Amino acid sequence: MAPEIFIPFRTEDKQDRPGYFFILSGPSGVGKNTLLGIVLQGLKGVYYMPSATTRPMRTGESQLNPYVFLQIEEFEAMIQSGQFLEWKKIHTNDYYGTHLPSIQYAIAQGYDIITDMDVLGCADAVKAFPDHICTIFITPPSIDELSQRLYGRDSDVSNIQTRLSRVELEMKHKDQYDFVVVNDDLQDSAKRLREIIEQVRSSKEFCSRF
Ligand SMILES: Nc1nc2c(ncn2[C@@H]2O[C@H](COP(=O)(O)OP(=O)(O)O)[C@@H](O)[C@H]2O)c(=O)[nH]1
Ligand SMILES: Nc1ncnc2c1ncn2[C@@H]1O[C@H](COP(=O)(O)OP(=O)(O)O)[C@@H](O)[C@H]1O
Numbered sequence: 001m002a003p004e005i006f007i008p009f010r011t012e013d014k015q016d017r018p019g020y021f022f023i024l025s026g027p028s029g030v031g032k033n034t035l036l037g038i039v040l041q042g043l044k045g046v047y048y049m050p051s052a053t054t055r056p057m058r059t060g061e062s063q064l065n066p067y068v069f070l071q072i073e074e075f076e077a078m079i080q081s082g083q084f085l086e087w088k089k090i091h092t093n094d095y096y097g098t099h100l101p102s103i104q105y106a107i108a109q110g111y112d113i114i115t116d117m118d119v120l121g122c123a124d125a126v127k128a129f130p131d132h133i134c135t136i137f138i139t140p141p142s143i144d145e146l147s148q149r150l151y152g153r154d155s156d157v158s159n160i161q162t163r164l165s166r167v168e169l170e171m172k173h174k175d176q177y178d179f180v181v182v183n184d185d186l187q188d189s190a191k192r193l194r195e196i197i198e199q200v201r202s203s204k205e206f207c208s209r210f
Contacts, residue, residue: 006050006068006102007113013045015110015201018132021103022046022114022197025122026138027170028091028163029150031183032116033066035138038190040114043197049102049115052078052087055094068099086117086124091162098125107132112201118166119173134200136193137177141184143167 024032040048052068054075063069070078075095079087087097098121106113107129117125126133140146146167150160174180179196183189 004101005105006064006099007047007106007111009047009106009109009111013047013111015045015112017110019106019109019111019113020200021049021107021125021129021133022112022200023122023125023133023135024114024116024138025119025135025170025173025177026116026183027140027146027167029146029153030138030140031149031186031189032138034186035181035183035190035193036114036116038186039194039197042194046112046114046197046201047106049098049106049113051096051098051115051117052084053094053096055091055096067096070095085128086121088118088121090118091159091166096121103129114197119170119176123173123176134179134196135177136179136181136196137174138181138183138189138193139171139174141182145184 024036026032036048040046050064050066050068052070052075054070054072057069072095075097078084078097083100084097085100085103087095090096096118098115098117103113122135126135147164150163154160181189181192181196
């Protein structure tokens with residue numbers, strides 16, 4: 001079963017202000033998790049917030065990396081007991097959801113967290129915590145390049161097609177985000193993403209709509 005709080009926070013990372021919640025969105029395969037992996041290495045005190053999902057664990061993945069993997073009954077019990085800030089069925093009817101107690105704890109205690117979410121979940125999260133969320137949309141240099149990345153990551157054509165069929169929905173929401181980063185050259189994009197996060201973290205007064 002899921003732990004009470006998904007993240008083992010360290011008190012030395014506590015900020016003297018409420019925590020910031022950074023959300024990355026963008027079409028599947030654009031590079032959100034790759035960017036997160038690079039950026040988090042260089043950012044002290046920013047925690048990856050794993051989502052919960054019912055999709056099967058892949059080779060190389062483990063509990064909390066990159067998701068809290070749950071059985072459908074466990075996920076549905078957590079929906080019933082109000083443990084998700086938001087949840088969506090994405091792709092092949094798999095559940096993905098954001099653990100509300102972890103978010104509430106991080107914001108209240110002054111810990112900065114980052115996660116990725118689909119555009120609809122992100123909109124729900126902004127409604128719930130408008131003054132604590134910074135949204136960043138990751139966009140591909142082209143749809144052809146995005147498709148190549150999906151084919152490079154996975155060999156299951158039906159998985160890839162399911163993900164490609166959501167691209168238009170995701171891209172339609174791009175202009176509602178606080179920042180947009182084009183993930184063309186990986187290192188340049190990681191640098192830009194890190195700069196955005198550092199800029200927001202160091203601003204004296206947080207304004208959710210920049
Ligand atoms: N609404 C919502 N979307 C999520 C959450 N966690 C991940 N996602 C989104 O679910 C989708 C997962 O698909 P994909 O990027 O192909 O990742 P995969 O699960 O590794 O195959 C992406 O759009 C993620 O941003 C969550 O907690 N809530
Ligand atoms: N800037 C980039 N240039 C080329 N390939 C990339 C770039 N960013 C990510 N990739 C590759 O694209 C694939 C999808 O990246 P991933 O981080 O899994 O996407 P997402 O988390 O958005 O679904 C991976 O194989 C990754 O190595």
